[in-house]
Amino acid sequence: MTKDLTTISRRSLMGAAAALPLAAAATGVSTGAATAAGHGGGAPMPKSRSFKLGDFSVTTLLDGSVSRDGVKDIFGGNASDEAFAQVSAENFISAEAAQFYFTPTLVDTGSELILFDTGLGRGGIVAALAEAGVTPDQIDVVVLTHMHPDHIGGLMTDGAATFANARYVTGSTEYNFWSKMEAGNRVGDLVAKNVTPLAEKMAFIEDGASVSSGITAMEAFGHTPGHMTFMLESGGRQLVLTADLANHYVWSFAHPEWVVSFDSDKDMATASRRKILGMLAADQVPMIGYHMPFPAAGFVAPRGDGFRYVPVSYQLMG
């Protein structure tokens, strides 16, 4: 039996080797055909990915993804065309267009389910949670890192709270800024519609506040006036939810000083990037960034005067 199998497998190996040039050519053709016809026969891209951090289970949830052009104006406002093109080429990406990702994160502490940000409000977060086996009514706490529409859009569904049993946590500086905005401001109007109705169930926090045991707020102002990041600590391990601290995995890391159109205070945003990315690089602490390519988890390495984002592979599996 064993002998037969060995013979067969040896024979097929030789056959495979002999046929290699043809097989390689055929593979090339079929890959191209599959891409043209819709790769994978329409199999959906995974929307949830779970990591272990001590006793915490940390799940990134893909709310949505879109491609955008005009990216030099968005991520390299003060960069030369040459420098922007060079960094893009060195990292094998286009300097003309980019894929955007929107990735809330769910932390299961063992006693609470804590959701960080809620997506664009087009149902993506509920679908991603369903893939992770969680229904919206199971969410105990919703944390808002800041109040841009792609983070608060999913708070309400048809005028009612999406997460019916949740309490809420957000930065006081952030809420005070947007809730006092006059009508007609796009973000202020959405805050009035989606956030203010929930204010009585909301805790307003400052830098260093504890959201839950092992989860601590760290201010990272600049992207918005009260933008917050969060340190997760469990079982002697750390991970930082960096939210919108750095919004492109190549450009914002390689050149933290490059002006990003989405940042409200450009200098403060750069200072926050340098400070927190520097800390993550020095301590080799992993991060999850809301707009990093899914599954949105990585490490930060020094690179010249800036940094390099290194996506997680299998480091956070257990």
Ligand SMILES: [Zn+2]
């Ligand atoms: Zn955002």
